[in-house]
Amino acid sequence: MTLALISAASVAIAAPAGAAGTDLYVDRSKAACLDTGPGSQLQPFCTIQAAANVVSPGQTVHIGYGQYAPVTITRSGTPDAPITFVGVPSGTFIGLSDQGVFSPRAVTVSGAHDVVLTKLRTYATEAAVVVDHSDHVAVDGNYISGSAVAPNAKPGIGVDLVNGSGPVVISRNNILNWGTAGVSVAPGVTGATVTTNLIRYNFAPGVVATDAPGTVVTSNTVIDNCVSGITLAGASTGAAVENNLLHNNHNVLDGQANCGPSDTTGELVVAAGSTEHTVVDHNLVNTAQSDVLYSWGGTAYSTPAAFTAASGQGTHDINADPKLGLGDDPTLTEGSPAIDSADPAAPGELATDQVGGARVDDPLVANAGPGFADRGAFEFQDPFKITRVKATPREGPAPLAATVTGTIDNPWSTPVRYTIAFGDGSAPVTTDTPTAQHTYTRVFDPIPSAWLNTDDSCASP
The missing domain is CATH 2.60.40 (Immunoglobulin-like)
Structure with missing residues (x-):
């Protein structure tokens, strides 16, 4: 580690390097913005849709501060030259009107491939991000909020994968306030990966995959949702559920009993039709809300040991207090059993955590996994x-x-x-x-x- 000890007189902040000349820009706050213009920095588009209508492989659409109307993306990139839509962190709002009204949808990727969505704040009542009959789409590092705020739970899905989409990667997002599911992988979708997300405060399961073979759900922090944390329904065979942190789901929301009647489905639910070739391991599964941790093939289990004995799964799962931060802080604290106990070779495992932190070895904790990655979306960092x-x-x-x-x-x-x-x-x-x-x-x-x-x-x- 290199530190800088420096006087205030010598501090300088470098401006970011300019983007490639072929990139497109959207900034409704600029008086010069024009949807029929060039989409340049000097004369940006006013709407995201104007950029989406002309963007080409390899181009990045830079979206400025402000609130923007929903957008439908139908143009595609290539494997070597994807199309990227990037916002200003905490400053680009899609689907939220100037009057604070949510749109039915925020971003739809329809019939497209090789598209990246990142650093966007999306708001909607029905679905914030819809990936429809599309493949090789990455939804990474976004804030995805619905309108299901206690005590008025409403239907809605944070990220909705539909109509045979896949492969699609949903990673490092903050997904909250949805009434149907935080992430829904619909029938016919194959090869979806849901990894390293914070999924919380939903009036529904955090992640639901229905008749979606090969779904990977890895290293997510799924906490304080109603119903289950993760559900594999129908025939979602050949799935992988590993390195997740599931805590206090079903019948709790932000510490309050706002979920309605008590739900006892379990933190992790795998239907009978989804057990074949599905792997469950290295998860931290814990709740103070119910005696049920797992439902496997319709049978409930209250401990990892009982679950493993009956199913052969979850050999390295643990049931323990994850020791999260105070209040709403979802990160780990020193001494958490999630530290250095995950499998770094699990499918879908990323090299960095939900906020971009590297996977690091805590020297104060003996490694309980085959490496030193932490369970859940957040890696405990050097407390220096x-x-x-x-x-x-x-x-x-x-x-x-x-x-x-x-x-x-x-x-x-x-x-x-x-x-x-x-x-x-x-x-x-x-x-x-x-x-x-x-x-x-x-x-x-x-x-x-x-x-x-x-x-x-x-x-x-």
């Missing part, structure tokens, strides 16, 4: 943090000899290198300790304020 930065003296006549010292909390004993700068144009110093001495030879008013910064923590005197 800066607790204090002290500069002495803070003022004095020039030349002034100053010492900057950082105090750190490093429970993982991570090797750290520090890069120290003082803001007066002198060459930075790299050291193994968070301490450096420097003599200022000219007058500053006030003296630059030294600070210590990392990806996870920062502090200043």
Whole structure:
């Protein structure tokens, strides 16, 4: 790990590199926007649909801040040159009107292939993202919200895969407030992968696959949904359900009993027609809401041991408190049994977690899996943090000899290198300790304020 100890006077933020000249832009906030224009940065389209109507393989559609009407995507990319629609994180809203009204649908991919949707915030009443008779579609890193807010549960699906679509990858999304399912894989869909998503606060199962062979459900955090966490219905044979964290689903929503009559279907439900060639393993399955953890072929089981004895599945499943963060924080805390206990070779396992964090080995936890990936969508990261930065003296006549010292909390004993700068144009110093001495030879008013910064923590005197 390399840290930077630097003065405020020397901080600079680089602007992002410009996108390729062939990319398209949508920005309804620009007075110059025009749907019949070139879709350039200087004269962007006003609507996403205008860009979707002309986008070509290899192009990226950059969507600016604001609220946009629903869009239907029918044009395709290629395996080497997909079409990508990318929004501004937390700033591009699709399906939400200026008056705050949700549209029936937000984004529909119809009869297309090699399409990527990322960094969008989608809102709808019926389905936010619909993949219809399409293949090689990636829905990655989006916020997908419905209108099913307690106590008024309403029908609706977050991501709806229909009409023979597949393969499709649903990954790293935040999916919530749906009345029918967070993710629905409909009959005839094959090869769907649902991985590394946070699926919560739905008045329905988190993930439902019905007559959808080969569905992969891996490394999702599925918590606080009504009914089950994951359901394989009909003949969804040859599925894989691995490395998931299922906690407090059925008859609970955000800690409140808003789901109606008690549901005892189980955290994980696999219908009799879906058991053939289906693999269940390395999941954390836990609830305080019911005695039922699993339903396999119509029979309920209250412990992983009983489930394994009867089905031969779930050999490495565990039933334990996942030790999530406080309040609404769905991430793991130190000591969670989900840490370093997943199978990194599970189908659909990604190299990074729901927020892009790398899979890392916690040295304080003995690896309980074949590697060091964590169960669920979030990888517990190095808890390294800066607790204090002290500069002495803070003022004095020039030349002034100053010492900057950082105090750190490093429970993982991570090797750290520090890069120290003082803001007066002198060459930075790299050291193994968070301490450096420097003599200022000219007058500053006030003296630059030294600070210590990392990806996870920062502090200043």
